[in-house]
Amino acid sequence: MEKIISGIQQMGIGVPDVEKIFAWYREMFGIDIKVFEEAAEAPLMIDYTGDKVQSRTATLALSMESGGGFEIWQYTSRNTEKADFDIQLGDLGIYSCKIKSRNVKATFDFLTKKGADILGDITKNPEGEENFFVKDPNGNIFNIVEGKGFFVDTKHPAKTGGVAGVILGVSDMEKSLRLYQDVLGYETIDFDETAEFACFKGLPSGGKTFRRVQLSHKKNKVGAFAKLLGPTTIELVQEIGGDPRKIFKDRFWGDWGFIHLCFDVQRMDLLKKDCEAAGFPFTVDSDNSFDMGEAAGRFSYIEDPDGALIEFVETHKVPLMKKIGWYINLKKRDPEKSLPTWMLKAMKMSRVK
Numbered sequence: 001m002e003k004i005i006s007g008i009q010q011m012g013i014g015v016p017d018v019e020k021i022f023a024w025y026r027e028m029f030g031i032d033i034k035v036f037e038e039a040a041e042a043p044l045m046i047d048y049t050g051d052k053v054q055s056r057t058a059t060l061a062l063s064m065e066s067g068g069g070f071e072i073w074q075y076t077s078r079n080t081e082k083a084d085f086d087i088q089l090g091d092l093g094i095y096s097c098k099i100k101s102r103n104v105k106a107t108f109d110f111l112t113k114k115g116a117d118i119l120g121d122i123t124k125n126p127e128g129e130e131n132f133f134v135k136d137p138n139g140n141i142f143n144i145v146e147g148k149g150f151f152v153d154t155k156h157p158a159k160t161g162g163v164a165g166v167i168l169g170v171s172d173m174e175k176s177l178r179l180y181q182d183v184l185g186y187e188t189i190d191f192d193e194t195a196e197f198a199c200f201k202g203l204p205s206g207g208k209t210f211r212r213v214q215l216s217h218k219k220n221k222v223g224a225f226a227k228l229l230g231p232t233t234i235e236l237v238q239e240i241g242g243d244p245r246k247i248f249k250d251r252f253w254g255d256w257g258f259i260h261l262c263f264d265v266q267r268m269d270l271l272k273k274d275c276e277a278a279g280f281p282f283t284v285d286s287d288n289s290f291d292m293g294e295a296a297g298r299f300s301y302i303e304d305p306d307g308a309l310i311e312f313v314e315t316h317k318v319p320l321m322k323k324i325g326w327y328i329n330l331k332k333r334d335p336e337k338s339l340p341t342w343m344l345k346a347m348k349m350s351r352v353k
Contacts, residue, residue, distance in 0.1 A: 001267065001270070002267070002270060003265065003266075003267045003268075003270040003271040003274060004222060004223050004265060004266040004267055004335055004336060005184060005185055005221070005263050005264070005265050005271070006221045006222065006223030006224070006225055006226040006229055006263075006264040006265065006266070007068065007221050007223075007225070007226060007229030007230065007231070007232055007263070007264055008067075008068035008163050008165070008166070008229060008232045008261065008262065008263060008264075009068055009069065009225070009229065009262045009263060009264035009313055010060060010062070010068050010069040010070060010071045010163065010262045011068060011069075011070055011071070011094075011097045011163050011166070011258060011260075011261060011262070012071045012073055012258065012259040012260040012261070012262060012309075012311065013070055013071065013072050013073060013097075013140065013257070013258060013259065014073050014074070014075075014080055014253075014254045014255050014256050014257055014258075014259045015072055015073065015074050015080065015138055015256070016074065016079075016080045016138070016256065017074065018057055018058075018059055018072050018073075018074045020137075021072060021136065021137065021138060022059055022061060022072055022352075024136060024137055025061065025070060025072075025136075026061075026352060027114070028111060028114060028116060028136075028158060029063065029099055029142075029158055029160045029162075030063050030065065030154055030156035030158055030160055030161075031061050031062060031063050031069065031070055031162060032061065032063065032351050032352050032353070033061060033062045033063065033064060033069075033347055033348065033350050033351055033352075034059060034060070034061050034350050034351075034352050035060040035061065035062060035069065035318065035347070035350065036058075036059070036060050037057070037058070037059045037060075038057070038058055039055070039056070039057040039058075039076065040055070040056070041053050041054065041055050041056075041077075042054055042055070042056055042254070044284055044286055045253055045254075045284060047283065047284070048252060048253035048254075048284075048309070049252045049253060049254065050252055054075060054077045054078060054252070054254065055075070055076045055077035056073055056074060056075050056076055056077070056254060057073075057074050057076055058071055058072065058073045058074075059071070059072045060072075061352075062162050062228075062347075063154065063156075063160070063161045063162040064151060064152040064154050064228075064345070064347065064348050064351075065100070065102075065147075065150055065151060065152060065153070065154055065156070065160065065161030065162065066100070066147075066149060066150050066151035066152075066161050066162065066227075066228055066229065066230040067099070067100050067147070067161040067162025067163050067164050067229065067230055067232075068162050068163030068164075068229055068232070068262075069162055069163065070162075070163070071262065073254050073259060075254055075255075080254070080255055080256050081251050081252070081255045081256060082139075082255070082256040082257075083247065083248075083249075083251065083256070083257065084250075085245065086204060087204065087247055087257075088204045088205035088244075088245075089169070089200060089203045089204060089205050089206045089208070089210070089237065089239075090169050090205060090208065090210060090237060090238070090239030090242055090244045091169045091244045091245050091246070091247050092169045092170065092171055092244050092245065092246045092247060092306040092307070092308070093168065093169060093246060093247035093248055093258070093306060093307065093308040094166055094167075094168055094247070094257075094258035094259075094260075094261060094308055095141065095167045095168060095169050095237065095247070095258075096133065096141045096142060096143045096166070096167040096258075097140070097141075097142050097143070097163055097166055097167075097258060098142070098143045098144075098145050098163065098164040098165035098166060098167065098232075098233065098235075099142050099143070099144050099145070099160050099161070099162070099163065099164060100145060100146075100147025100148070100150075100160065100161040100162065100163075100164035100230070101144050101145065101146065101147050101158075101159050101160050101161070102147055102150065102153075102159040102160075102161075103159045104122060104130040104131060104132065104144060104145070104146055105122060105130070106158075106159045107144050107158055107159050107160055108122055108132055108144070110157050110158045110159070111134055111144075111158065116134050116135075117134060117135040117136075118132065118133070118134050118135075119132075119133040119134065119135060119141065119202040119203055120132060120133060120199070120201055120202020120203070121202070123198050123199035123201075124198075124199065125145075125191075125197075125199055125214070126190075126191040126193050126197075126212070126214075127190055127191055127214070129145065129146045130145075130146055131143055131144060131145045131146070131199060132144050132199075133199075133202060133203060138256065139256075140257060140258060141203070143167060144160065145164055145165070147160075147161055147164055147230075148164075148230065148231050149220075149230035149231045150230070151227060151228050151230065151344070152345060152348075161230070163232070164230070164231075164232055164233065165232045165233035165234060165235060166234060166235065166258075166261055167235045167237055168234070168235070168236055168237065168261075168304070168306075168308060169237055169238070169239070169244055169247070169306070170236045170237065170238050170304075170305070170306055171238065171244060171305070171306050172238075172305060173211055173213060173236060173238050175305040176236050176304060176305055176306070177213070177215075177236070178278060178279075178305075179278065179280055179304050179305065179310075180215055180234045180236065180304075181215055182278065183274055183275060183278045183280065184234075184263070184310075185217055186215035186216060186217055186233070186234045187215075187217065187218060188215065188216045188217065188218050189213060189214070189215060190214040190215065190216050190233065191212070191213070191214050192211070192212075192213045193211070193212055194209065194210070194211040194212070194240060195209065195210075195212075196208065196209055196210075197210065197212065205239075208239055208240070208242065209239075209240040209241070210237050210238060210239055210240060211237070211238045211240060212235065212236070212237050212238075213235070213236045214233055214234070214235045214236075215233060215234045215235070215236070216231065216232075216233045216234075217231065217232075222336045222337070222338070223264060223265075223266055223335060223336065223337075223338065224264075224266075224315070224330055224333065224335070224337070224338060224339045225264055225315075225338070225339065225344070226338050227338050227339075227341065227344060228344050228347075229264060246306065246307060248307070253309060259309065260301070260308075260309040260310065260311045261308070261309075261310055261311065262310075262311035262312070262313055263310070263311070263312050263313070264313060264315065265312045265313065265314050266314055266335035266336075267314075267335060268298055268300065268312065268314045271312060272285070272300065275302050280302045280303070280304070281302065282300045282301065282302055283301050283302060283303060284299070284300055284301040285298075285299075285300040285301075286298050286299050286300065296315075296316045296317040297313050297314050297315040297316045297317070298313070298314040298316070299311060299312065299313045299314070300312045315330055316329065316330055316331050317329055317330065318330065328343070
């Protein structure tokens with residue numbers, strides 16, 4: 001029996017106004033299925049919130065196209081603080097969230113027509129796949145990439161799905177590979193190149209020399225939501241000869257930007273043992289089931305070698321059709337089996353127009 005990592009469940013995004021940015025994500029990316037919305041304190045995260053229990057509101061939303069969702073997170077007990085420096089490519093932590101597209105050119109044209117802040121033109125990555133970068137109204141940078149493993153065609157004009165991966169700035173590539181490749185199961189190296197990259201030219205400090213390693217997984221993932229989450233990649237970027245800063249230096253978890261990368265998992269205790277053996281112990285562990293009103297489960301956190309927060313969520317209860325009070329208890333199911341397609345499609349009833 002082994003741990004199960006079904007894919008990227010969501011990207012945590014700290015924002016100053018949940019409703020305003022959620023409306024933008026719905027319009028621009030089609031992230032419009034609201035899984036839950038909750039206002040509460042976050043006592044278990046006290047080590048990352050200034051040794052004080054903070055209050056927040058959080059909305060988890062996803063796309064039926066497939067891909068991970070967004071956990072849009074706003075402090076209610078304090079202001080959401082921005083970094084006091086301009087974040088550059090190569091700075092340490094979660095730099096960019098990858099969004100999958102059925103047609104990169106169509107997505108580019110749609111976002112351009114909508115007046116989105118496009119950073120550069122469509123280019124190709126070292127594998128020859130088209131991609132481009134766009135900035136949301138809060139300054140967060142998203143990488144639109146060629147998508148794989150779509151679930152439902154929602155006909156959204158952006159032609160986008162949800163989270164397809166992440167770009168992280170790292171200080172020591174080999175140390176980071178021990179976590180993302182060996183522990184988290186992104187065993188395949190799609191490319192490992194050191195150069196100046198044309199597709200980075202439109203990014204702040206993107207004209208420098210970087211070592212760039214993209215990781216993926218060979219086999220299709222298993223688990224209740226694997227079909228909906230789809231395949232993902234982890235891209236590690238190390239600036240050569242630079243002096244990168246930590247993106248969240250002197251700030252709290254939940255502040256402005258990409259606050260964590262969350263994986264959907266089962267058999268959390270086995271994952272905990274593997275993380276500890278590799279030198280990445282849990283820094284937060286809810287132990288038993290936590291209740292987020294409309295959803296419940298167990299969550300934990302580790303830090304990557306540069307302090308980026310990686311969350312694991314073992315879902316126990318999730319709403320499928322909130323309007324009729326239909327929730328599913330995953331603790332009673334085989335953790336390796338996907339939910340039936342018709343059941344996953346029922347989540348569309350939670351769409352926010």
